[in-house]
Amino acid sequence: MKASIESLGFDVSDIGIITTTQGHWDHVGDLAEFKRVSGASVHVSERDAPVLESGGHLDYRLPEGRGIIYDPIEVDRTIADGDTIRLGDTVLTAHAHYGHTPGSMSFSFSTRDDARAYNVLVANMNSINAGVKLLDSPGYPTIAEDFATTLAAQATMTPDIWVSSHAGQFNLHEIYEAGDPYDPTRFGDLAAYRAKVAEYQNAYDEQLAEERRAVR
Numbered sequence: 001m002k003a004s005i006e007s008l009g010f011d012v013s014d015i016g017i018i019t020t021t022q023g024h025w026d027h028v029g030d031l032a033e034f035k036r037v038s039g040a041s042v043h044v045s046e047r048d049a050p051v052l053e054s055g056g057h058l059d060y061r062l063p064e065g066r067g068i069i070y071d072p073i074e075v076d077r078t079i080a081d082g083d084t085i086r087l088g089d090t091v092l093t094a095h096a097h098y099g100h101t102p103g104s105m106s107f108s109f110s111t112r113d114d115a116r117a118y119n120v121l122v123a124n125m126n127s128i129n130a131g132v133k134l135l136d137s138p139g140y141p142t143i144a145e146d147f148a149t150t151l152a153a154q155a156t157m158t159p160d161i162w163v164s165s166h167a168g169q170f171n172l173h174e175i176y177e178a179g180d181p182y183d184p185t186r187f188g189d190l191a192a193y194r195a196k197v198a199e200y201q202n203a204y205d206e207q208l209a210e211e212r213r214a215v216r
């Protein structure tokens with residue numbers, strides 16, 4: 001990641017603020033190191049901050065703890081729904097899109113190029129990890145409601161540009177190849193966004209129905 005950032009002409013020591021869309025290890029495992037080399041301030045969801053500070057030890061699925069699996073991350077500021085993160089002229093608005101993790105969030109912001117202004121959404125798509133139970137997660141009692149609230153909220157959003165926490169969720173490697181000419185509209189397929197949200201809504205509905213059948 002460091003080499004990739006530098007190959008684009010940026011210096012990791014210039015990072016001012018670090019945040020994340022979700023408190024899973026594959027998204028936060030290196031954040032302590034990036035904070036160390038940059039002195040950046042870490043702003044994360046108030047509901048995922050304890051997991052990050054525990055180095056991944058706290059996990060709602062494992063009440064006994066899972067052990068420290070990455071360097072614990074010192075959180076400087078916790079954020080809630082509607083809070084903003086400001087750096088220069090860029091203002092991110094946090095959207096509590098809970099479910100995938102107890103504190104998962106999406107972020108929106110406005111930007112512009114020579115042609116026009118864009119509303120940008122960095123969406124945390126609400127996939128349900130294998131093994132997660134919607135009706136039997138004592139460590140996360142509101143998980144089913146949180147997923148439903150998030151999916152409904154995401155279905156109403158109309159970003160001009162959208163990306164998400166995993167490349168495959170916004171078809172990155174189909175719509176963009178390194179070296180392609182500048183064209184922000186390739187990230188502006190609203191139908192693809194709606195299809196992806198609908199896909200996760202269907203998966204949620206199916207799993208919920210299946211779990212309800214199993215407990216009857």
Ligand SMILES: [Zn+2]
Binds near residue numbers: 022024100
């Ligand atoms: Zn995840």
